[in-house]
Amino acid sequence: xxxxxxxxxxxxxxxxxxxxxxxxxxxxxxxxxxxxxxxxxxxxxxxxxxxxxxxxxxxxxxxxxxxxxxxxxxxxxxxxxxxxxxxxxxxxxxxxxxxxxxxxxxxxxxxxxxxxxxxxxxxxxxxxxxxxxxxxxxxxxxxxxxxxxxxxxxxxxxxxxxxxxxxxxxxxxxxxxxxxxxxxxxxxxxxxxxxxxxxxxxxxxxxxxxxxxxxxxxxxxxxxxxxxxxxxxxxxxxxxxxxxxxxxxxxxxxxxxxxxxxxxxxxxxxxxxxxxxxxxxxxxxxxxxxxxxxxxxxxxxxxxxxxxxxxxxxxxxxxxxxxxxxxxxxxxxxxxxxxxxxxxxxxxxxxxxxxxxxxxxxxxxxxxxxxxxxxxxxxxxxxxxxxxxxxxxxxxxxxxxxxxxxxxxxxxxxxxxxxxxxxxxxxxxxxxxxxxxxxxxxxxxxxxxxxxxxxxxxxxxxxxxxxxxxxxx
Numbered sequence: 001x002x003x004x005x006x007x008x009x010x011x012x013x014x015x016x017x018x019x020x021x022x023x024x025x026x027x028x029x030x031x032x033x034x035x036x037x038x039x040x041x042x043x044x045x046x047x048x049x050x051x052x053x054x055x056x057x058x059x060x061x062x063x064x065x066x067x068x069x070x071x072x073x074x075x076x077x078x079x080x081x082x083x084x085x086x087x088x089x090x091x092x093x094x095x096x097x098x099x100x101x102x103x104x105x106x107x108x109x110x111x112x113x114x115x116x117x118x119x120x121x122x123x124x125x126x127x128x129x130x131x132x133x134x135x136x137x138x139x140x141x142x143x144x145x146x147x148x149x150x151x152x153x154x155x156x157x158x159x160x161x162x163x164x165x166x167x168x169x170x171x172x173x174x175x176x177x178x179x180x181x182x183x184x185x186x187x188x189x190x191x192x193x194x195x196x197x198x199x200x201x202x203x204x205x206x207x208x209x210x211x212x213x214x215x216x217x218x219x220x221x222x223x224x225x226x227x228x229x230x231x232x233x234x235x236x237x238x239x240x241x242x243x244x245x246x247x248x249x250x251x252x253x254x255x256x257x258x259x260x261x262x263x264x265x266x267x268x269x270x271x272x273x274x275x276x277x278x279x280x281x282x283x284x285x286x287x288x289x290x291x292x293x294x295x296x297x298x299x300x301x302x303x304x305x306x307x308x309x310x311x312x313x314x315x316x317x318x319x320x321x322x323x324x325x326x327x328x329x330x331x332x333x334x335x336x337x338x339x340x341x342x343x344x345x346x347x348x349x350x351x352x353x354x355x356x357x358x359x360x361x362x363x364x365x366x367x368x369x370x371x372x373x374x375x376x377x378x379x380x381x382x383x384x385x386x387x388x389x390x391x392x393x394x395x396x397x398x399x400x401x402x403x404x405x406x407x408x409x410x411x412x413x414x415x416x417x418x419x420x421x422x423x424x425x426x427x428x429x430x431x432x433x434x435x436x437x438x439x440x441x442x443x444x445x446x447x448x449x450x451x452x453x454x455x456x457x458x459x460x461x462x463x464x465x466x467x468x469x470x471x472x473x
Contacts, residue, residue: 032056040272043313050276057265057273061093064261065106068248071216071259075108078214080205081146083114083135083282086220089270090262092279094218095142112139112146113208114166115201119152119177120184134282136166147212151197152180154204157449161211188440190296195236196437198229199344200448206256206345207450217258224267224305226260227316230323231301237433239326241346246323252345263320341431342451349432363432421452421459429455 030036031046032055038047048056065071079094081087097106114135118128132148139146148166155176156162187193209217221229226246233245244250250258262270274281294300308315339348423444427435430443438446 040276042266042268042272053272054276057269058093058096060264061261062097062104062106064248064264068259070249070257071108073107075216076212076214077108077110077216077218078205078209078212079110079112079144079218080220081112081114081135081139082220083131083138084220084284085270085274085279085281086222086225086262088138088279088281089265089273090218090220091139091142091144092273092277093261095144110144111212111214112142112144113163113205113212114146114148115151115204116148117151117201119150119180120197131282132166138282139166147208149204149208150177151200151204152176154200154207154450155180155183155448157453158207158210161207163208163211183446186441186446187437191236191298192437192439194296194298195433196446199434202258202345203343203448203450205258206253209256215256217256219258219260220262221260222262222265222267222270223316223320224309226263226323227319228298228302228305230319231305232298233433235297235301237436238346238431240349241344242323243325243327244346246320252340266316341434342429342454343434343447344431346431348429421455425459426452426455429458 028038028047030038030049030052032048032052036049036051039050040053041047071077079087079091081091091112094106094110097104098110100106114132116128116132118131135148136146146166147163149161149163153161153163153176184193184196187196205217205219209215230242230245233239233241238245244252246263248260248263250260273279294303305316305319340346341348421444423442426443426447435443444452
C-alpha cells in the first residue's frame with residue numbers, strides 16, 4: 001500500500017521543490033554522461049552531448065545488424081545509394097563500423113550502386129554528369145566501389161543488364177529511355193506511376209545484386225519512410241504485404257535479401273548525425289509533395305504522416321511496429337515461385353479458391369454487376385468463370401495468340417516468344433494491387449522483359465507438369 005509520505009505530502013514541500021528543480025536542470029545535461037551540456041535535443045527524448053549522441057547512434061546501427069543474425073562474415077552487400085541524406089549517413093556508418101577495433105569491426109564486402117533516375121526529371125546531360133561526378137567523388141572518399149545503372153535498364157533481361165563503374169566516361173544514353181518514358185506517360189495517374197516506379201526500383205536492385213554477385217542489399221529507409229509506405233500500401237490494396245514492408249529483412253526473393261538497417265532511426269537523428277560529421281549529401285530529399293497539393297496517394301500519406309509526427313512524436317514508430325506484427329495467414333504457406341507476383345514478388349492474392357467466398361470474388365462480382373452493357377457483362381462473366389475454375393490454364397491455343405508454336409511436337413516450353421503471351425496469361429501471375437497499376441492500359445506491353453520471361457517459364461512448367469501427370473503413380 002502507498003502512504004502519503006511516498007508522495008512527498010508529509011510536510012516535505014521543500015524536498016519536493018528541490019527535486020523538481022533538479023529535474024528541470026537535468027534537461028540541460030546529457031542524459032548519458034551526466035556531465036556535459038546538451039548539444040542534441042531530440043523530440044520526445046532527453047538531450048545528448050555530441051559525443052554521446054554519436055555513440056548511441058553507432059550502437060543502434062550495429063545492434064540492428066547484430067541482433068538480426070543475418071549478416072555473416074564474408075557476405076557481399078550491395079548498398080542502394082541515392083545521393084540523399086539517408087543513404088549518405090548509411091555509407092558513413094558502414095565506413096565507421098569497418099574502422100573499429102578487431103572484435104567490433106564489420107567484416108563484409110561493400111559495393112555501392114547508384115540508380116540513375118534523371119530521366120524522370122527534366123535534367124540536362126551536363127547536370128546528369130555533374131551529379132554522377134559528385135557521387136563518384138563521395139563514394140571514393142568513403143573507400144567503396146561504386147557502380148551506376150539506368151532505371152530504364154529494368155526493361156531489359158537480367159543477363160543483358162548494363163552496369164558500369166560510375167567513373168566510366170563512356171556512359172551514354174540508354175536505348176530503353178524513350179520506351180520507359182512512354183510507359184510512364186501511358187499510366188493513368190500519379191499514384192500508379194509512383195507505385196510502378198517503386199516496384200521497378202526494387203526489381204532492378206535484385207537484378208543488379210545478382211549481376212554483381214551480392215547476396216544482400218542495404219536500403220536506407222528510415223522510420224518515417226517505412227511508416228509512409230505502410231500507410232500508402234494499405235490504400236493501394238497491399239495490406240497483406242505490410243509485415244514484409246516494415247520488417248528488417250525482406251526475404252521474398254530466395255537468393256537475395258533486402259535489409260533495412262536504418263529502420264530504427266528518425267529523420268531528426270539522421271539530420272543531427274550528418275551535422276556532427278559535416279556530411280554533404282549530393283541530392284536533397286524531394287519535398288515538393290509538402291509544398292504543392294498532393295497529387296498521389298503516396299504524397300498524401302507522406303503529408304499525413306509528417307503532420308502527425310510533428311504533433312505527436314512516436315507516431316511513425318508506432319505505425320512501423322504495428323505493421324511489422326500484421327501478416328496474412330497464407331504468407332507462410334505460399335513461399336514457392338508459383339505463388340509470387342512477377343512484378344513485386346509478393347504472394348499472389350488474386351488466385352481465387354474453389355471453396356468459400358473470397359474478397360477477390362466479391363470484387364469481380366461487383367465489377368460485373370456495375371457493368372452497363374449486359375452483353376459485355378455476360379462475356380466478361382464467362383471469362384471470369386474460366387479463370388476461377390482454372391481448367392484452361394494449361395491448354396494450348398490453336399491460333400498464334402497462344403503460348404505454343406505451330407510445331408505440335410515442340411510445345412515451346414521455354415523457347416516461345418514473348419509476343420505469344422496473352423493478357424489472360426499475364427493476369428494470372430500478377431497480384432491484385434499490381435493489376436490496379438495497369439487498370440486503364442495494356443499490361444502486356446508495360447511489364448519488363450524479365451517479368452514476361454518469368455511468366456513464360458511458369459506457363460511452360462505448368463504444361464510440362466500437365467503432360468507428365470498421367471505417367472506419375
